[in-house]
Amino acid sequence: MQRLIAFNRWLGWLTLGLLAAALWLVFDAPMDYQQGNSVRILYIHVPSAKMALFVYLALTVFSVWFLWKKSETADILTEAAAPVGAAFAMVTLASGSLWGKPMWGTWWAWDARLTSMLVLLILYVGIIALRNGIDDPIKGARATAVLCILGAVDLPIIHFSVVWWRTLHQPPSFSKASASPAISGPLLPPLIWMSIAFTFLGAYLIILKTREIRARRTLDTIEAERTFTHA
Amino acid sequence: MLRAIYRLAWKDVMGDFRHRSTFSSMLFFSLAVLLVFQAAFEPDHQEAQRLVPGLLWSTVLFTTIMGLGRVFQSEEENGAFEGLLLAPLPRGALFFGKWLGNLVLSLLVMGMLVPLTLILFNVNIWSHVPMLMFLLFLGTMGLTALGVLLAAMTQTARSRETLLALLLLPLVAPLLIAGVQAMAEVIANGNLNGPWLNLLLIFDAIYLALAPWGFGWLVEE
Numbered sequence: 001m002q003r004l005i006a007f008n009r010w011l012g013w014l015t016l017g018l019l020a021a022a023l024w025l026v027f028d029a030p031m032d033y034q035q036g037n038s039v040r041i042l043y044i045h046v047p048s049a050k051m052a053l054f055v056y057l058a059l060t061v062f063s064v065w066f067l068w069k070k071s072e073t074a075d076i077l078t079e080a081a082a083p084v085g086a087a088f089a090m091v092t093l094a095s096g097s098l099w100g101k102p103m104w105g106t107w108w109a110w111d112a113r114l115t116s117m118l119v120l121l122i123l124y125v126g127i128i129a130l131r132n133g134i135d136d137p138i139k140g141a142r143a144t145a146v147l148c149i150l151g152a153v154d155l156p157i158i159h160f161s162v163v164w165w166r167t168l169h170q171p172p173s174f175s176k177a178s179a180s181p182a183i184s185g186p187l188l189p190p191l192i193w194m195s196i197a198f199t200f201l202g203a204y205l206i207i208l209k210t211r212e213i214r215a216r217r218t219l220d221t222i223e224a225e226r227t228f229t230h231a
Numbered sequence: 232m233l234r235a236i237y238r239l240a241w242k243d244v245m246g247d248f249r250h251r252s253t254f255s256s257m258l259f260f261s262l263a264v265l266l267v268f269q270a271a272f273e274p275d276h277q278e279a280q281r282l283v284p285g286l287l288w289s290t291v292l293f294t295t296i297m298g299l300g301r302v303f304q305s306e307e308e309n310g311a312f313e314g315l316l317l318a319p320l321p322r323g324a325l326f327f328g329k330w331l332g333n334l335v336l337s338l339l340v341m342g343m344l345v346p347l348t349l350i351l352f353n354v355n356i357w358s359h360v361p362m363l364m365f366l367l368f369l370g371t372m373g374l375t376a377l378g379v380l381l382a383a384m385t386q387t388a389r390s391r392e393t394l395l396a397l398l399l400l401p402l403v404a405p406l407l408i409a410g411v412q413a414m415a416e417v418i419a420n421g422n423l424n425g426p427w428l429n430l431l432l433i434f435d436a437i438y439l440a441l442a443p444w445g446f447g448w449l450v451e452e
Contacts, residue, residue, distance in 0.1 A: 067448060115404075122401040129397060133388035139449075143384045146445045147398065150380070153441060154402045161405035161430055165412070 008207045015204045018197035025190035032187065038102050043190050045095040047198035048088045052120060055085035055202055059127075060152040063145035075141040076217075078148065079131050080209035084202055086124035092117055112163040119158050123151050137217075232324050239315075239328025244335050246305065253301045257340045261294040265351055279352040284414035287348055288407055291367060292374070294344070295337055296399060299378040300392045302333050307386060316450060323443035325450075330379045330442070337375055341367050362417045366431070370410040373435040374403060380442040383449050406434050 022043075032039035059081045066074035096114065097107045108114065127147055134140035247253050265286070274282050306312040315325060345363055349356065356363075381398050385391040413427035 119401045119404055122397070126394075126398045126401065129394055130385065130388065133385070133390065133394055135389070136387060139387055142448055142451070143388075146380075146448050147384060150377075150402065150441065150445060153437065154405070157405045157430075157434065157437070158401075161408050164426065164430075165408050 004207065005211065008204065008211070011200065011204045011207065015197065015200040018193070018200055022190060022193035022197045025193055029190045030186055035103060038099055039187070041095050041099040043194045045092060045099060046191060047195040048091040048095065049117065050195060051198050051202050052085055052088040052092050052117065054199070055081055055088060055206075056120065056124075056152070056155070058206075059085060059148050063148035063152075066141060066145045067149075075145075076210055076213050077206065078141070078144055079213055080206050082124055082127045082131065084205045084209060086121060086128065087205075088198075088202065089117060089121040089124055093121065112159070112165065115162045115165075116155070116159045120155065123155075127151070232320070235318075235320050236324050236328045236331060239325070240331035240335060243329065243332030247332075247336060251301065251305065253298050254336050254339060257294050257298050257336065258343060260297050261290050261340060261344050262347065264290045264293050265348060269351070274352065276353065279354050280356065280418065281415075283348065283352065283354055283356070283418060284411045286352070287345065287363070287367065287414065288370070288410050290344060290348070291337075291341060291371065292400075292403065292407065294340060295371070295374055295378060296392075296396050298333060298337055298340075299375070299382045299395060299399070302329060302379055302382045303386050322447035322450060326379065326383075326443040326446040329383075330376055333379055334371060334375045337371050338368060341371060356418055359417055359421065362421075362423050363414060365423070366410060366414050366417065366428075369428075369431045369435060370406055373406055373431070373438045376435070376438040376442045377402060380438075380445050380449075383446055405430065409434065 026040055026043045029040075031037055059078060062074045062078040062081060065071060066078060093114075096117075100109070101107050127144060130147055131140055131144045134143055268282075268286055268290070272278070272282065303312065306315060318325070342364070345360060345367065348354075349360070378395075378399055381395055381402075385394045385398070388394050409427045409430035413423075413425065413431060416425055416427065417423060
């Protein structure tokens with residue numbers, strides 16, 4: 001436990017450094033010739049969108065791990081990851097909205113990826129609500145794990161159905177299988193560094209939340225024992 | 232095993248007709264939803280025809296949520312759920328029994344909802360009614376499969392009905408989109424195939440396969 005705390009403190013400083021460096025790169029990068037300064041919003045938007053999805057992937061892995069091994073660590077990690085994912089999804093929607101107003105002329109459009117991200121956010125909130133709503137710890141953990149896996153199966157269906165339904169969003173700007181990214185050279189490094197920094201930020205926040213949950217559960221146990229002996 | 236599934240479903244449906252009357256609450260709730268839509272949109276004849284798919288599907292969705300809130304209620308109240316779990320049946324069969332009971336009730340409501348909607352909104356598409364019913368039937372299969380699973384999931388939770396709606400609505404989004412689009416296609420061109428119908432079938436297949444599995448995890452002691 002002490003080692004984890006020390007590691008996480010170190011991880012926190014590293015994240016802070018990375019974020020500062022990436023932010024410096026963001027403001028150092030040239031303006032986009034069409035988007036002007038607004039392009040800088042995307043350096044927050046794209047990494048947080050990636051993280052919102054990536055955290056869900058982690059959530060699914062934790063859930064499978066929990067159902068398979070019945071490990072309490074996996075349960076705690078599931079509980080810790082959900083709010084972090086929700087935060088990233090919210091940042092994605094908010095930053096996208098800020099960017100969309102000057103670029104598309106609208107805060108919001110019912111486009112495929114916007115709709116999927118909104119559904120993802122609601123799903124995260126649902127997972128958190130379910131986890132908090134069930135008092136029995138084992139039942140709650142199991143229900144949450146099943147829900148996460150259900151969501152993992154459902155998200156691709158949601159995505160494809162809304163893609164067929166409507167599409168306005170531009171195709172992804174990098175990491176497509178093609179060799180040449182659709183983003184011009186000098187704009188790429190800040191994006192990559194920001195993505196790395198956000199990945200560290202996600203890990204840091206999840207570990208932080210894990211510690212909080214562990215402490216709370218220990219406290220609950222102590223509390224329960226105390227009431228038991230006094231009664 | 233099929234017999235057990237049928238028995239379980241029969242018990243729920245009969246029990247409902249005798250005293251719990253989820254069926255009549257669902258029916259009148261769906262009428263109330265239609266009333267709300269009429270008051271909210273006041274569609275004229277043209278608009279009504281365009282709105283019918285959306286009206287039908289949203290009414291079905293809300294009504295189903297209401298019915299799902301009660302799927303495990305009688306078992307919960309009388310502590311009979313343990314009894315069910317003790318029955319020498321696979322968990323999957325248990326799930327299918329509860330699902331079938333809920334499906335039958337929902338379909339009965341839907342059978343009355345379609346003509347009522349066409350009458351109340353004064354839309355003359357009576358020749359399409361069998362196809363509309365068929366689409367609702369397909370949609371309800373997947374919807375109730377997912378719904379019964381979520382009902383089992385939220386069974387012991389605080390404020391479970393709110394939670395059920397919060398979980399069901401985003402997960403069911405593809406079904407809603409596919410159902411509305413397929414129905415709009417039927418009303419516009421009168422044909423029943425196309426990608427949206429396939430999506431409905433895929434959704435049904437996935438949830439009918441996944442839900443019994445998830446249910447097994449949820450009720451394990």
